[in-house]
Amino acid sequence: MNAFGKLFKLNIFGESHGTSVGIVIDGCPSGLPLKQSDFEADFSRRKSGAKGTTPRQEPDTPRIMSGLFNDRCTGAPLMILFENTNTRSGDYSQLKDTPRPGHADFTAHQKFGGYQDFRGGGHFSGRLTLGLVAAGVIAKKMIAPTTLSSSILEVGGSSDIEAALDRAIENKDSIGGIIECTIASVPAGLGEPFFDSLEAVLSHMIFSIPAIKGIEFGAGFRAAKMTGSEHNDNIVSSDGSTETNHAGGINGGISNGNEICFRVAVKPTSSTHQTQRTINLRSDQMEDLTIEGRHDTCIALRVPVVVEAAAAIVMADLMLQAQKVKRIF
């Protein structure tokens, strides 16, 4: 199932080399102002073309096909479509027999019995995150004055990001990275004691983003090495402000009003120009595999805005549930 959310609800569709990718966004408050140019800033942060990213470029023009009237959300579902234009009609049929290590080739084959659209990653492509970023733009409008920001802490194990990229490009290999996201001006009381804790819902959404392999809130894995008296955040004001923020703004699964803070691990892009070994499903023999084509050296560079959007989407849904976002703007 390709759906997320309770009151702010997303459905994502499309394939990398099909006609289009897109998203249906249900639960936008009626009256919320929205125009095409609202998407530009976040879309440009996601765009490729800079050092370390793929040279494939798409115009990424959002076509708002429904749910908008006179530049305002109507309350009916928004459908936003992105046509695919810059697809190369290369030969992907090889992938059916020799699944690429680290990719979804083998798992998609198992899940869908060989009927998946395997061209360019198909429905698994990072291109589908365009819809997430679009939904994030809308979510951010809904939740104001709550704001989000995200940044890259390190790539390839180094905080000197420029140098790490140069090294990876020289080695014709790909690298991963760590991204931090913070959410400020959060109302206290979001999240549920069981099953829908704030960490649970945020992580559910964040792990929908391709290439994410870890998440930690506040002190996270470092918390496991601390004592309780070190880790506990002393409460210094009746608004819930704490001296430190080891909890990452969440206690008992519920926002405490301090900044929410989490970090995610992005694995290196599976596509690398290095030769790899895989099985040929037809011959049942292992063979060398070299992946041609246009790829991101470090996909992590393009992920911050996607993580931010994902978190904004969760906040919009939870704030609707808590009646902190109006139904009619």
Add this chain to the structure above:
Amino acid sequence: MNAFGKLFKLNIFGESHGTSVGIVIDGCPSGLPLKQSDFEADFSRRKSGAKGTTPRQEPDTPRIMSGLFNDRCTGAPLMILFENTNTRSGDYSQLKDTPRPGHADFTAHQKFGGYQDFRGGGHFSGRLTLGLVAAGVIAKKMIAPTTLSSSILEVGGSSDIEAALDRAIENKDSIGGIIECTIASVPAGLGEPFFDSLEAVLSHMIFSIPAIKGIEFGAGFRAAKMTGSEHNDNIVSSDGSTETNHAGGINGGISNGNEICFRVAVKPTSSTHQTQRTINLRSDQMEDLTIEGRHDTCIALRVPVVVEAAAAIVMADLMLQAQKVKRIF
């Protein structure tokens, strides 16, 4: 909302110092054999009493109130009830005014407007994980021959667990830990490309467990420091077996048939015998707070079976969706 799952569906209820805690489990296949003694092994792994755990002990007897007939699941919902017997009628009213650092006292107050049952953590208590472990026992039966195991990698930052516990007890402080869980004999093809990736659904459930602040799959945060050619797992057989398992058994959000492997960070118990500082909500002044009572020095010791149950629950739900578990046994 206190519900989880699509086809194997849980609803959890109860409070630490109320009459009882319990769970409703819907979607158990009819005909699945079940008797009270099936719960014993996992319940004893969760029990307190050992070094580093609270001396509060409950009989933890599961009363199966519905959905069972002649020692088989009927297909109607199971309701399993655990009565609370060993509750101390202590004075918890202090907590209303002076929220304990690191606890849900402040957030619960914000969310529920002061109407929450604050005695012993109320609905936020770790005691509610009894229901999870019960559901896990049933899930494990459903998904056989898929099996799970979990273990403690370290507590208080040390893999010498005995020594770390002794030190914490001496310091009258609490400590956290890291737990690893693996799932073996997993069918390939579980999980969805978007929103319900296997990592997404597992992490959603795992973060429902109190005190969890991080999760990573396979190489996890270490993956962020690797190159693609290091991280990619070469496929060595047409059954999808890989040489290494940096992906933790999951590619593109979908199980690849290799062992699923993830690690979680458990923060130190918030309750510590050290004196802490917090705000008095009535006087709006900070004051010293000393927490009396029975507490776990290292709650992480009791968490492995809960993590295992949580993961088994997810597997049962996904395997039902993939028609890998029968509706009638």
Add this chain to the structure above:
Amino acid sequence: MNAFGKLFKLNIFGESHGTSVGIVIDGCPSGLPLKQSDFEADFSRRKSGAKGTTPRQEPDTPRIMSGLFNDRCTGAPLMILFENTNTRSGDYSQLKDTPRPGHADFTAHQKFGGYQDFRGGGHFSGRLTLGLVAAGVIAKKMIAPTTLSSSILEVGGSSDIEAALDRAIENKDSIGGIIECTIASVPAGLGEPFFDSLEAVLSHMIFSIPAIKGIEFGAGFRAAKMTGSEHNDNIVSSDGSTETNHAGGINGGISNGNEICFRVAVKPTSSTHQTQRTINLRSDQMEDLTIEGRHDTCIALRVPVVVEAAAAIVMADLMLQAQKVKRIF
């Protein structure tokens, strides 16, 4: 699945001759006052004992096991339990081989592979509607000043209800009836254009009540015989009041602020003292079947309060979604 609702969420469990029946109610606003005696009035309307109803009587005492503290809802799930006391340990094993016409015996056997608890209707028993009525009591408190009422229009095809009952008792047969429910002081704007129209959600819930076989809103089936100019309700005020109410208070699936009005058809109880014919599944021969025991001559007499509760539950859920019910009372 035995669940209903989005923000006001029910899970029902139990069997007629098991230990108990009950319900978990999630999404009650914290602070909502609630005490055991609140249930009495509606429970007594559902009770048997009057002419035309079964002599089996249960105390129907609601045990509120969780989610209540100091006579107020805490915001955590309420679990309400009803113990079964007056069960006769009769021999129901005959039912396994000779499914009763009109009952769920055959269908339960097909669905659950023979593992269902077949004693007294098991999980299919009308006794489970106790939980619905309990949830209805809470829902009514939440939605005030919106109010509901329901009444019997006819039984056995006659509006002289007393006479119809006497005739049925004399004939040792059962009879059905038609019930009308109205909802007053409804906010306009509840319901969704597609899939969750107000009629859709109300009918979903109403058809959960055993023995209901039809529902119609406003003019209903009579509307199919009218012309548009007869059927359309002229709008006479800017608050949406209409001259007539053929639409039953719903246009385009959404409440228009007028009284919501619907009628339901209750079939005659399947249990009748008349001899019937059925198949013996073991011998594959048809045979005579005579049903002994205590039964309702006209279950419709006990249904109005259940229909009313069901409708109140839907209103509570939709009014929460529309932010017309507070999260904290």
Add this chain to the structure above:
Amino acid sequence: MNAFGKLFKLNIFGESHGTSVGIVIDGCPSGLPLKQSDFEADFSRRKSGAKGTTPRQEPDTPRIMSGLFNDRCTGAPLMILFENTNTRSGDYSQLKDTPRPGHADFTAHQKFGGYQDFRGGGHFSGRLTLGLVAAGVIAKKMIAPTTLSSSILEVGGSSDIEAALDRAIENKDSIGGIIECTIASVPAGLGEPFFDSLEAVLSHMIFSIPAIKGIEFGAGFRAAKMTGSEHNDNIVSSDGSTETNHAGGINGGISNGNEICFRVAVKPTSSTHQTQRTINLRSDQMEDLTIEGRHDTCIALRVPVVVEAAAAIVMADLMLQAQKVKRIF
């Protein structure tokens, strides 16, 4: 929310006079053969142009934008788009002030605060049922050999349909009708005891179709006038076949293997050429309203294929849940 289904899941979007209407269909088994021409037969049954239907005609060409590859469903969501071409740029602004009796004008205004797209019914338009019919085509392929059929029993209160239409056209008024739908070769065991009874889920979906105001299963409202011994269907074979079918193929909310049979009441189209009275929201005075434009005299004529599609969608979802439809074709 504009979504339906658990494992076969629909999301509908679009407006009558916007760019397009469409649907996202998730949960189609991979490998299911599908091509554009598969839709033609059912689409032509829904088309207008015949006597008693509106002269507005659209090409209704389904553009399958995703989820299809080499004429087979991939397992990823199908998005099917229908562009609007034949929209008249008439002046609908009058509707904002003078809500049409029987339409959703007033309720949409209340729900969406005046931001709804009011042109041609907007998101409430019957044009959105195109997506339902498309999903029905796919559902029917999934559930074979289960088959559906539907027919008009009467329009305007008469079974002489031709004559009733002539009369209505002459009177410049609209008329309603009654439609019967049957489902044959149904596996026994579909539906759930509580909340998701087969009647509950079918009626939920059916009431999503605009203009439906009543539904009854089997003997339906007539059952309320019968005795138990008349109504009960004697079981004549161990496959569950019954002598009569007053239950409409459903006992205890669960299919019994006999034909499922239900009838729905379709109200007369609200648009009629007769002059009506309504309030002017701006002046707060009542005034005469005459509706111009192209309308259906009897929308019921076009509804059978929509009802059939709706029922097929429910069957597909329930049969997936019961593992009676394969995940991979």
